[in-house]
Amino acid sequence: MSYYDFDLFVIGGGSGGVRAARVAANMGKRVGIAEEYRLGGTCVIRGCVPKKLMMYASEFSEHFTASKGFGWTIKDIEFSWSTFINAQKKEIKRLEGLYRTSIANSHAKILESRAELIDPHTVKIINTNEKITAKNIIIATGASPNKNEYVKGSELCITSNDVFELEKQPQSILIEGGGYIALEFASIFSGLGTEVTIVYRGNEFLPQFDQSIRQEISNSFAHRNIKFITQTTITEVTQATNNELEVQLSNGTSVKVDQVLCAIGRVPNTKNLGLENANIECDYKGAIKVDKYCRTSQDHIFALGDVTNIAQLTPVAIHQAMCVVETLYKDNPTCPDYELIPTAVFTQPEIGVVGLSEEQAVQKYKELDIYRAHFRPMKATLSGSIEKTLMKMIVHAETQRIVGVHIWGGGAAEMIQLITIALKMGAKKSDFDQTMALHPTSAEELVTTYTPSYKIREGVII
Numbered sequence: 001m002s003y004y005d006f007d008l009f010v011i012g013g014g015s016g017g018v019r020a021a022r023v024a025a026n027m028g029k030r031v032g033i034a035e036e037y038r039l040g041g042t043c044v045i046r047g048c049v050p051k052k053l054m055m056y057a058s059e060f061s062e063h064f065t066a067s068k069g070f071g072w073t074i075k076d077i078e079f080s081w082s083t084f085i086n087a088q089k090k091e092i093k094r095l096e097g098l099y100r101t102s103i104a105n106s107h108a109k110i111l112e113s114r115a116e117l118i119d120p121h122t123v124k125i126i127n128t129n130e131k132i133t134a135k136n137i138i139i140a141t142g143a144s145p146n147k148n149e150y151v152k153g154s155e156l157c158i159t160s161n162d163v164f165e166l167e168k169q170p171q172s173i174l175i176e177g178g179g180y181i182a183l184e185f186a187s188i189f190s191g192l193g194t195e196v197t198i199v200y201r202g203n204e205f206l207p208q209f210d211q212s213i214r215q216e217i218s219n220s221f222a223h224r225n226i227k228f229i230t231q232t233t234i235t236e237v238t239q240a241t242n243n244e245l246e247v248q249l250s251n252g253t254s255v256k257v258d259q260v261l262c263a264i265g266r267v268p269n270t271k272n273l274g275l276e277n278a279n280i281e282c283d284y285k286g287a288i289k290v291d292k293y294c295r296t297s298q299d300h301i302f303a304l305g306d307v308t309n310i311a312q313l314t315p316v317a318i319h320q321a322m323c324v325v326e327t328l329y330k331d332n333p334t335c336p337d338y339e340l341i342p343t344a345v346f347t348q349p350e351i352g353v354v355g356l357s358e359e360q361a362v363q364k365y366k367e368l369d370i371y372r373a374h375f376r377p378m379k380a381t382l383s384g385s386i387e388k389t390l391m392k393m394i395v396h397a398e399t400q401r402i403v404g405v406h407i408w409g410g411g412a413a414e415m416i417q418l419i420t421i422a423l424k425m426g427a428k429k430s431d432f433d434q435t436m437a438l439h440p441t442s443a444e445e446l447v448t449t450y451t452p453s454y455k456i457r458e459g460v461i462i
């Protein structure tokens, strides 16, 4: 029988890698985990967590404005970027420390270095040149922002990795992209008082989302003075003055801004990882190909999280990690379940989505009933905000199963998490109808909208 240094070696100390390492080590397995940057990975260090903290900071401006309608007078409002960034950095450091402690407590060995495969059972620890063997390996190296290096002057642009390190708040920013990261930063910077322009190559933001939600976001951005230019890309960026960049756009115009943020997708971290030394296959986008158990083309090597490009979300990486541990160590082969992944976009207001969009549902079902509630939330009556809340439920007419819920409005993310439980249990429209409303809330619309707004039969609205 071969002897290995570790039962399990994990490359990448982010959401998925840390979970797999910690749980396996807690089961008594000999586990090593390599991290080349900071423990906690994208989510903790430069993704979900700092972004949400920044969103909280940004939301205050709207609260201050709204408070006037409720009788408040607030004087001398000022935002200090450096105070916020320093507080945020402290919190991220604290979380990183918690990750480190939890791994250490599980007795997994942390190697603070890049690791690369040199054969199917051996990884090289780059900082020390050590060669470590493992019976099983998990690749959880995540993904990195695509910076579009083909564009002239791309080195002058920043990505989401840099936003949390900016020493100064930009007075103006141009964001390229139409996905959730681009929109969230547009909303955040706008709330903080930065002048925002978004440039997007497509027609409408969030291409995979329900059309009605996409419409709301465009209306809201217009109302918030976030400039957006669609069907356009950046063609060149040059340094105009010490502080200003000049951005040439494919529509022939140019814009001068303090910063240019590229949010045009994320590329799986598979380059120079030594995958060829272990015969691990990638798809055309560079994502590691896995089977339904997250197994790569090598039986003993698994890959999970963003590096597989299945659904680039923290809970998905964590869920995959738990499934791999079940498969490897509990004699219980388990496939991750990708049905009904709830999603939020933390714009202001938020978007919360679970299940199919109307466009996707039409492809799948012949008969659909659509329930919509589009209303002014109670808070807006006194705050003076003209923004409305939208709740849309897509129901398969024959079975009455709810196949999609889409919310645009305050608290959408929190609502959609709970609705996902109901949908996971196979909720029918009648279950919602029989649920007592909680008044006064926005969420009560979900259980009090009894009549379909319209029906779709064989793809035709009736």
Ligand SMILES: Cc1cc2nc3c(=O)[nH]c(=O)nc-3n(C[C@H](O)[C@H](O)[C@H](O)COP(=O)(O)OP(=O)(O)OC[C@H]3O[C@@H](n4cnc5c(N)ncnc54)[C@H](O)[C@@H]3O)c2cc1C
Residues within 6 Å of the ligand: 011, 012, 013, 014, 015, 016, 017, 034, 035, 036, 037, 038, 039, 040, 041, 042, 043, 044, 046, 047, 048, 049, 051, 113, 114, 115, 116, 140, 141, 142, 143, 160, 181, 269, 273, 304, 305, 306, 307, 311, 312, 313, 314, 315, 317
């Ligand atoms: C701005 C932003 C906002 C986001 N917001 C959300 C959100 O609100 N909700 C949500 O669910 N998801 C969000 N995400 C996505 C989420 O962060 C990722 O899906 C999640 O972190 C993926 O986890 P992972 O374990 O696959 O990879 P990661 O967390 O990226 O971890 C991979 C780790 O591997 C390390 N690494 C890479 N190569 C090597 C190597 N060769 N050797 C050693 N270490 C290596 C990296 O340094 C990194 O720490 C956001 C992402 C971004 C960028």
